[in-house]
Amino acid sequence: MMLPMTPTIRLQRERFDIADETAALTRGRTEIGAVVTFTGICRADENGEPIAALTLEHYPDMAAAEIARHVEEAQSRWPLLGVTVIHRHGRIAPGEDIVLVATASSHRQAAFAAAEFLMDYLKTRAPFWKQVEKASGKTWVEAKDADNSAAARWLGPGAAAAE
Amino acid sequence: MKLRYFAWVRERIGVAEEDVDPPADVVTVGELVAWLSGRGEGYAYAFENPKVVRAAIDKSHVRADAKISGAGEIAFFPPMTGG
Numbered sequence: 265m266m267l268p269m270t271p272t273i274r275l276q277r278e279r280f281d282i283a284d285e286t287a288a289l290t291r292g293r294t295e296i297g298a299v300v301t302f303t304g305i306c307r308a309d310e311n312g313e314p315i316a317a318l319t320l321e322h323y324p325d326m327a328a329a330e331i332a333r334h335v336e337e338a339q340s341r342w343p344l345l346g347v348t349v350i351h352r353h354g355r356i357a358p359g360e361d362i363v364l365v366a367t368a369s370s371h372r373q374a375a376f377a378a379a380e381f382l383m384d385y386l387k388t389r390a391p392f393w394k395q396v397e398k399a400s401g402k403t404w405v406e407a408k409d410a411d412n413s414a415a416a417r418w419l420g421p422g423a424a425a426a427e
Numbered sequence: 428m429k430l431r432y433f434a435w436v437r438e439r440i441g442v443a444e445e446d447v448d449p450p451a452d453v454v455t456v457g458e459l460v461a462w463l464s465g466r467g468e469g470y471a472y473a474f475e476n477p478k479v480v481r482a483a484i485d486k487s488h489v490r491a492d493a494k495i496s497g498a499g500e501i502a503f504f505p506p507m508t509g510g
Contacts, residue, residue: 392509
């Protein structure tokens with residue numbers, strides 16, 4: 265029997281510790297057989313040009329609501345035993361973590377699929393915007409078609425029109 | 428109603444949020460964009476390509492044909508680049 269699961273969703277400026285978050289997800293939960301974690305990290309370049317930092321702007325209430333909606337969607341699609349989503353905002357230096365998605369399930373397939381689903385949706389539907397600081401000035405990162413295609417593959421036939 | 432702007436939409440318009448009272452014939456999000464575009468250079472620049480700008484009503488994504496009546500807060504922003 266599956267225990268009820270309360271997801272952890274946090275939007276924060278502070279750094280997070282992946283090991284601590286994974287431990288919190290599985291503590292005392294011996295029915296969990298698989299945890300998948302995805303970490304998004306700030307690269308030191310954007311389109312081949314070095315960057316000093318990223319600044320993430322977000323729409324706080326909507327981001328929390330939108331992530332919660334997609335976590336619920338993931339829970340309805342896969343037999344998950346735990347989900348943690350942490351998304352940072354503010355100024356982030358190269359090498360620092362930006363986002364963590366951790367999914368727990370009895371078996372790996374559900375955990376892998378749910379983590380990928382959540383990341384694809386975070387990229388295209390969660391209201392966050394990246395600005396990069398380069399020697400030439402600050403510029404907003406443009407949305408990538410590849411991210412939209414990645415998110416669209418989770419939609420059923422006909423659902424693309426709703427995007 | 429309250430409007431909120433984010434990222435380059437906010438920068439081009441020059442404010443992060445404001446209260447507006449559009450005329451009664453402004454019924455949809457698309458019509459609101461057209462009405463806002465006539466309010467000044469910054470607005471016209473922000474909405475120069477209205478298909479690119481995304482909208483949310485009360486913190487849910489909506490399309491240009493969504494009705495604005497009863498909305499508490501409408502937000503405009505570029506395509507999202509989080510994750």
